[in-house]
Amino acid sequence: MTFLRISVTIMFVVLLGSILFASNLPHNVQKAIPKANIFQAENPSLNEGQILYRFTSNDSVLWNEDWETGTLGNWWTLDETDVGEKWHLDDWMAFGGSGLSWWMADTTLGTNGGYDNEWYQVIDTDPIDLTGTANPTLTFQSRWSCEPPAGATPPYNGWDGMNVRVSTDGGATWIVLQNPTPAYTATSLYSFGVSHGEGPNVPGWAAQQLTWTQVTVDLSAYAGQTVQIRFAFASDPAASTADPPSGDPSWFAWQIDNIEVADGANVLFSNDGTPTGMTPSNNVSIGGDLWHIATGVGLPSGSYFADCNDSLTGTYNPNMINSLISEYVWLPDTLSAI
Structure with missing residues (x-):
């Protein structure tokens, strides 16, 4: 037998009536389309070498959802902007071969761990x-x-990436530190600029640096001030560890260690893989989880439907990536590949 799970992800308001009318699905998620008494599951974007399975039953409806119970039932919702903090201490490939290093990753993704689309993770x-x-x-x-940066269109010359920033006002504002050694590999990253609204000309490192490398940044312009340092990683809407085939499961994101601010022999700050002195956070504005059951007229059936908006105002939030996901659906073994 085969089981199928249906997911609907929206970035704006849609109304769902009897069964399921899906739009704006995430990568590699199948659509469910009602056609009379035939349930059909199909992938709207097949790649060469993939097989499309269509599941049909000419004498019965295999699965139906009209929410006439007045509740979401066995469906569950997910705010995909609220991914939590991904910077953490880990011994995987730690600097020096032992101990712990700071790693910006979800360890359940990819080959060893990595990142997903639309992330903006920082540690200060x-x-x-x-x-x-x-x-x-x-x-x-x-x-x-x-x-890697290949294919980015002007004014951008890179996609996902990372950089180092400084704040002199207690973290209210941040400035990208320029001219690190080794130099940033991109001068304008799409992830920071477009996906997270910072505009063009935000530089950063992209692609790969697989061996541990010391980075040096001159802070003499900030002598006499109190500063905070931020390590920032951002990804765009596609091609990540969690998003093959456009992405790569071996992309492990970013690891750092032996962080030090010094003036000659005078060490002013240091962290070599300990939890003190560093604060990780998810820097994405949380879109919200607004799925609920509402009532209406003129629906395909009954008087209830699944709705994604603020039930009081009828509006939706900026930056929403809000999914509604079904229970597993049983499909018979009599499948036909087309």
């Missing part, structure tokens, strides 16, 4: 006092693997 240092310094410098160990 505690405030660092640069009073009395002359030539403060940031150094840290780094390795990364993410979407």
